[in-house]
Amino acid sequence: MKADRATWTERESKFVTGLRCLRCGARYAPGAVEYVCSCRPNRGSDLGTLDVQYDYAAVARSVTPASLRADCDRSIGRFWPLLPIPHRDSLPPLPVGGTPLLAVPRLRAATGLANLWVKDDGRNPSASFKDRASAIAVARAQAERRPIVATASTGNAAAALAGQAAAAGQQTVIFVPKSAPPAKIAQLLVYGSTVLAVDGSYDDAFDLCTEACLEFGWYNRSTGYNPYMTEGKKTVSYEITLQLAEQSDGDAPMLAPDAVFVSVGDGCIIGGVHKGFKDLLALGWIERMPRIYGVQSALSPALYNAWRSGAELPTPVRAATRADSISVDAPRDAIKALAAVRESGGAYVLVEDAAILQAMLPLARFGAVFAEPAGAAAYAGLLQAWCDGLVHKDETVVVINTGSGLKDVRAAMEVTGDVRVIEPTLAAVRSTLDA
Ligand SMILES: *Cc1c(COP(=O)(O)O)cnc(C)c1O
Numbered sequence: 001m002k003a004d005r006a007t008w009t010e011r012e013s014k015f016v017t018g019l020r021c022l023r024c025g026a027r028y029a030p031g032a033v034e035y036v037c038s039c040r041p042n043r044g045s046d047l048g049t050l051d052v053q054y055d056y057a058a059v060a061r062s063v064t065p066a067s068l069r070a071d072c073d074r075s076i077g078r079f080w081p082l083l084p085i086p087h088r089d090s091l092p093p094l095p096v097g098g099t100p101l102l103a104v105p106r107l108r109a110a111t112g113l114a115n116l117w118v119k120d121d122g123r124n125p126s127a128s129f130k131d132r133a134s135a136i137a138v139a140r141a142q143a144e145r146r147p148i149v150a151t152a153s154t155g156n157a158a159a160a161l162a163g164q165a166a167a168a169g170q171q172t173v174i175f176v177p178k179s180a181p182p183a184k185i186a187q188l189l190v191y192g193s194t195v196l197a198v199d200g201s202y203d204d205a206f207d208l209c210t211e212a213c214l215e216f217g218w219y220n221r222s223t224g225y226n227p228y229m230t231e232g233k234k235t236v237s238y239e240i241t242l243q244l245a246e247q248s249d250g251d252a253p254m255l256a257p258d259a260v261f262v263s264v265g266d267g268c269i270i271g272g273v274h275k276g277f278k279d280l281l282a283l284g285w286i287e288r289m290p291r292i293y294g295v296q297s298a299l300s301p302a303l304y305n306a307w308r309s310g311a312e313l314p315t316p317v318r319a320a321t322r323a324d325s326i327s328v329d330a331p332r333d334a335i336k337a338l339a340a341v342r343e344s345g346g347a348y349v350l351v352e353d354a355a356i357l358q359a360m361l362p363l364a365r366f367g368a369v370f371a372e373p374a375g376a377a378a379y380a381g382l383l384q385a386w387c388d389g390l391v392h393k394d395e396t397v398v399v400i401n402t403g404s405g406l407k408d409v410r411a412a413m414e415v416t417g418d419v420r421v422i423e424p425t426l427a428a429v430r431s432t433l434d435a
Pocket of ligand 1: 128129130156157223263264265266267268269270325326372374375402403404
């Protein structure tokens with residue numbers, strides 16, 4: 001259903017001034033375009049990616065760092081003037097965000113990084129970072145009275161959408177590669193989504209979802225295609241700066257870290273991290289842009305390759321990493337993902353799959369954070385960057401865990417080994433301990 005102009009304005013944020021194409025520079029009024037700019041409506045990485053623009057002066061009249069800190073609502077709803085939704089009540093009734101920023105003393109001792117923090121986004125309602133974006137997708141679909149929301153996903157974006165949709169009473173159709181881990185598919189089925197497991201890669205699922213949405217008029221949440229997903233994801237940067245200030249001795253209501261590490265597949269999360277800090281700089285609420293580090297698997301290196309070679313856009317790869325959430329052939333949010341690293345003075349960091357799986361152990365044993373492989377990849381990237389001299393021991397460094405380890409227990413068991421089975425006798429306990 002298409003909303004007419006008069007009612008549309010009530011459904012749109014009064015702080016959003018429009019959308020700007022990052023490819024050709026075209027500007028659109030709020031609601032004038034749905035997903036990507038007509039300059040590049042094609043498939044793959046070469047999309048007319050849109051950036052949502054705000055009236056920061058109006059935002060600053062509505063919220064301040066102090067009011068955000070004082071807000072009893074710890075969810076992303078407290079940031080509503082900086083979100084593309086009419087009001088905080090537009091969000092589904094399943095709070096997202098407000099995840100802990102952990103001081104991890106034993107991980108600090110183990111690494112020698114005295115100001116290391118872990119932002120644990122595995123502790124969102126559907127156990128991944130993707131809840132931040134899916135809440136916005138459901139809010140917008142409901143504002144536009146769209147009966148069905150669809151997405152392509154490696155698993156987590158879909159699980160997040162399915163959960164938010166269940167809370168709001170919204171129907172969903174999900175396209176996942178049939179190789180998605182069973183826990184993620186189980187989440188979709190339990191939440192009541194219509195699940196289409198595509199006999200192909202994530203990229204195949206993506207293209208099919210795009211076609212189906214055009215054909216059937218469904219609202220498309222797909223990452224890197226729907227410009228509003230970045231806006232949900234950027235809230236992690238607001239939270240990090242507020243939490244660093246809350247946990248420090250100073251008076252500043254917000255504090256930017258020196259460096260942030262996050263794993264990268266399509267590039268939407270890293271683009272969101274960047275957008276969040278850019279908003280805070282534009283508002284004058286932080287003083288500098290942190291260096292942003294994007295971590296990719298050597299078996300899914302499209303954005304790393306583009307960054308290394310100085311290319312404007314990535315060349316597709318044949319992705320095959322065990323970290324399924326970052327296994328992407330043609331990254332859809334490439335423009336934002338490359339700008340995040342280039343404009344912040346960060347880097348792309350490449351890690352082997354073995355290092356990703358191994359990183360799950362120290363993260364859990366010293367940090368008590370059980371991450372899925374794509375989450376642990378960010379920590380593996382930090383270890384690599386630390387070896388390469390990209391971070392200093394006293395710097396404030398934040399590693400974002402993007403997903404819970406319960407999403408993929410098979411990957412965890414690959415590095416822990418199998419459990420020992422014993423006879424129910426004390427003798428068996430004794431001989432096992434002696435062994
Ligand atoms: C989606 C996802 C990522 C990567 O995010 P992109 O926006 O695709 O770069 C990383 N980790 C987890 C757990 C994810 O679900």
